[in-house]
Each structure stands twice: as C-alpha cells, then as structure tokens.
Amino acid sequence: MKKGITKAICLVTVLCLALAGCSKKETKTATTKVKSNYVVNGDFEKKKTLDPWKVQKAKGNEVDWYDRKSDATSGQGSLHFFSEQDVSFKAEQTVKELPKGSYELSCKIQGDGANHPDIYIYAEIDGKTYKEKTTINGYKKWNEPKLTKLVVNGGTAKIGISVANGPGGWGTIDDFTLKKLK
Numbered sequence: 001m002k003k004g005i006t007k008a009i010c011l012v013t014v015l016c017l018a019l020a021g022c023s024k025k026e027t028k029t030a031t032t033k034v035k036s037n038y039v040v041n042g043d044f045e046k047k048k049t050l051d052p053w054k055v056q057k058a059k060g061n062e063v064d065w066y067d068r069k070s071d072a073t074s075g076q077g078s079l080h081f082f083s084e085q086d087v088s089f090k091a092e093q094t095v096k097e098l099p100k101g102s103y104e105l106s107c108k109i110q111g112d113g114a115n116h117p118d119i120y121i122y123a124e125i126d127g128k129t130y131k132e133k134t135t136i137n138g139y140k141k142w143n144e145p146k147l148t149k150l151v152v153n154g155g156t157a158k159i160g161i162s163v164a165n166g167p168g169g170w171g172t173i174d175d176f177t178l179k180k181l182k
Helices: 002-027
Strands: 054-057 062-067 077-082 087-095 101-112 118-125 128-134 138-143 146-152 157-165 170-180
Touching (some): 101 157, 118 146, 128 146
Antiparallel strands (some): 054 087, 062 077, 101 146, 118 128, 118 157
C-alpha cells in the first residue's frame, strides 16, 4: 500500500511539474530590455580619456579627465576644470538611437571659487534647447541638476554642460545620466 501511495504521489508531482512547465511556456511574453543610462562614458571611467565627449574650451582653461576617487561621486574618474583666468567651456556628446519617449538628464557637480557662475546642463532635442542652472558651492558639496520630461521623437539628443565662472574657479563633474522615464 505504501508503495502504491508513493507511486501516486510521484505521478501527481510529475504531472504538476509538466503542466506548470507547459503553462509557463504558453504565458511567456517577450520583454524589451531598457537601458538604465544612454550616455556613453557618463561616469568618466574610461581611463585617461573623455571620449566620446567633445570639449570646447577657452584658452588657458584646464579641462581634462581626472583620476582621483575623492573628487568623483562613483568610481575614480571625473571631468575636472580649473583656471587662474576666467573658466569657460562646454562638454557635450550626441546620443543616438534613442527610443521615442520621455527622458531625464542629470549629472553631479562640485567645486569651489564661485565667482559670477553661469553653469547649466543642457539638452538639444528635435530643434529645442532645454537648460537647467546649477552652481559650485564647496568641496564635496555635490549639486545634481536635472532636466525632466525631455521628449525625444527623432532618436537623437545632444547633451552637455556649460561652465562659465570667474578666475580661480575649479570643480569636477561626474555621473551624467540620460534615462528613459516610464
């Protein structure tokens, strides 16, 4: 009798597993993986390069890849700027093959020597320019400017940061993120 019950339990278990397996296969749906960040090298972790960032700077400005963990929000690399004269530069990249939808752009920036600062992140999308102002207000006092509800229809966005400040201003920029909103 025990042998018969054991066989019956095994048979029921096998049938349940088989049915569950069939059921799972029938109800599976295709999923699309959405990137969490469309910016290339937004964390500036590509060693000793800012690629694919394009940097337009004024003469005498020091704008380069920085290898110092204490001046980054994540990892080790960041975009560093300094000048004994006026600081003036833009760092930007063009992001392609963006699915249609709404996006958020952000980055993190810290530094000191704010002297009439004009600092903002920007996005140029489908002929429109969006800007969000920020500033530098002390070492390791990170600001996180954000542009939200950026609508992309044409698949391309030029994103970046523009920094203009009086003499002696310095800082680092890290963790540029362009993410699709749900």
